[in-house]
Amino acid sequence: MKPQDFEQLLANCADEPIRFPGAIQPHGVLLTLSEPDLKIIQVSANVATLFNRTPEALLGQPLHSLIGPEHAQAVQAMAELNTFIDAPPLHVTLNGAEFEGLLHRHQNVLVLEFEPHLKDFQPRAPNGRTSDLGKMLRRLQSAKTLAALYDISVTEIQAMTGYDRVLIYRFEEEGHGQVIAEASAPSMELFNGLFFPASDIPEQARELYRTNWLRIIPNADYTPVPLVPKLRPDTGEPLDLSFATLRSVSPIHCQYMQNMGVLSSMSISLMKGDKLWGLISCGNRTPLLVPNELRTACQTIGQVLSLQISAMEALDLSHQREEKVEALAQLDKAMKASDHNVFDGLAKQPRLLMDLTLAGGVAIIEDKQLHRYGNCPEPAQIRALHKWLQASGEPVFASHNLASVYPPAAEFQQVASGVLAMGLPKPVDNGVLWFRPEVKENINWSGDPKKPLDLENSDAGMRLRPRTSFEIWKVEMAGISTKWSHGDLFAANDLRRSALENDLARQVEREQQAVRARDDLVAVVSHDLRNPMTVISMLCGMMQKAFSSEGPHTSRRISSAIDTMQQAAGRMNVLLEDLLDTSKIEAGRYVVKPVALDVNQMFEEAYSLLAPLAMEKGIDLSFNAEPGLQIKGDPERLFQVLSNLIGNAIKFTPRQGNIGISAMSNGEEIVFSVRDSGEGIAPELLPYVFDRYWTQTENNPTGSGLGLYITQGIVQAHGGKIVAESEVGRGSEFRFTVPKVMQDAHT
Structure with a gap:
């Protein structure tokens, strides 16, 4: 027979209408009743032999015409109160014989079954002993x-x-x-x-x-015994006998x-x-x-x-887990103690690793390293299997019949009919593979x-x-190993969790060491460069006195070069300061020293410094603050924020534009705003304006991309927030908040 023919036969069997046989077993009688009038709408054909009543004589008749008013009222009460299980037994005598009635409701119809009542039932138990519930x-x-x-x-x-x-x-x-x-x-x-x-x-x-x-x-x-009629009169469908005791x-x-x-x-x-x-x-x-x-x-x-x-x-299952806890703790300790990586730590405990899952062999992979202990497939076979496991995407894989899902395993099923494996999400090959041999049972x-x-x-x-x-x-059973238990699967998952935590901890430690080394380097470089830059600036000032910009051609050229050197040295000093600030922000060591500040006084200082830059471009620069606003903040750092935001606004606002700076109280915070009528920032770029090294390159050839990042760090160090809104062609607004009350210096 063809496989498809056999499948069709199985489907025929699976499709047999066992819920809707249209018939019952002959030792009892089944009725279906309408509600609430309890009229008989279906009856099994054997009612003629067991009750001496023809089906035709009962159909459409009230139930009491068969079992009497008292028993019919008991059925009515059971139906109304849904006490099908808790109600007293329904014992009736029909045609000289005693029957017990069983009632249930299913798919909007009452099903009443009668089966012989066995009063003197005695089990024929082999030990002769009866038992009570x-x-x-x-x-x-x-x-x-x-x-x-x-x-x-x-x-x-x-x-x-x-x-x-x-x-x-x-x-x-x-x-x-x-x-x-x-x-x-x-x-x-x-x-x-x-x-x-x-x-x-x-x-x-x-x-x-x-x-x-x-x-x-x-x-x-x-x-x-068939039902009469065969189909339910109310629906025209076969009666569902799923919960009928007498179901054929x-x-x-x-x-x-x-x-x-x-x-x-x-x-x-x-x-x-x-x-x-x-x-x-x-x-x-x-x-x-x-x-x-x-x-x-x-x-x-x-x-x-x-x-x-x-x-x-x-x-x-709980006991299976408990049996693994001690070994898992020792393996966790071994991973922590390893100088290189977690898998090197596991490789030092091969017997413990094998005993953890009762494996016959174990392989440990970390990049180019492959450790094998016990009975294992060959290295090339393990590498190929591991590659297939990685493609499956399962963090923990288990099979006691590996060849059924990975056909190449048939070559080594004597030592590895079963495999249990786990790996970590790392860019290099890694994992632990436990093997169990074939058990020809x-x-x-x-x-x-x-x-x-x-x-x-x-x-x-x-x-x-x-x-x-x-x-x-x-x-x-060829190619079958003993099954991996729930405890084995728990052990593999828990070891993976532990390895992942240890591996992440190592990564964090390495990154922290790199950050510390970078911060130290930035600090050293900044300190060592600051003195030479100061000397260069001083020498430029001295040389400037010796050459006049109004002198001969050679003198003017030298004077211009000195100006360029001074500007470059100034930008270099600013960049060094920005790098130091950036390093402190990333390391979480940026400190502000708050004192009482008058907002109007801050605005006056900002205007005196920045108004000349705005006047060169014909930009209207206006400041507006509510009277008497007092905050606690670091004056140098907050002035750095204001000057950076206003300086950017001047840089990106075209001539004859306008810039408005305001401050107003908002509950417990002061809200500062710098709004300009400049070129604006594209919507797709706006979410990144406070990112490190982001900069608007157009009309900004000397921007380092650190200004807004540092500005955000200063605002956050004060316990505030900063946001940016912009519309291309219409300008931008930067708003930041500073709490009215500062408790201590924030790190």
């Missing part, structure tokens, strides 16, 4: 391990119900399942430890198990049961959160109907067991997992048929 729950709570919990559960449920076999079936990540606990009669074939292929329980069946805690089949050798099951499943040698079954879901974790599966060689009261007790056990499993698995399969189902012809074409052989198949 309270004692059983106490026994469950006494379990100290998961294995003990499973064993108590299957033993108690078998004692309560009398099933020949009770087992717990756990789903694995790959889809198949394993029997992990079993209580069986001596005559039963033992399934404990066996694996069952995923196709034994199709996905839609698992979804039904997830939403419905309990399912029961008293006799798998039955003929389904797939004929494939009934055949499956008979192939396993059982005629009766009950299954109870085991949940972990909202996911299906496994099943409690009960089977009996002969037909067996367990009363509803006992089924409810078994469902309670399943719910308690689900909570116990979740709690104990969480505790087990024999898994006992109940049936052949490679050929799980047979085929049969049906009206719908070829479809799957349940397996008829339950022989144990020995499947040799």
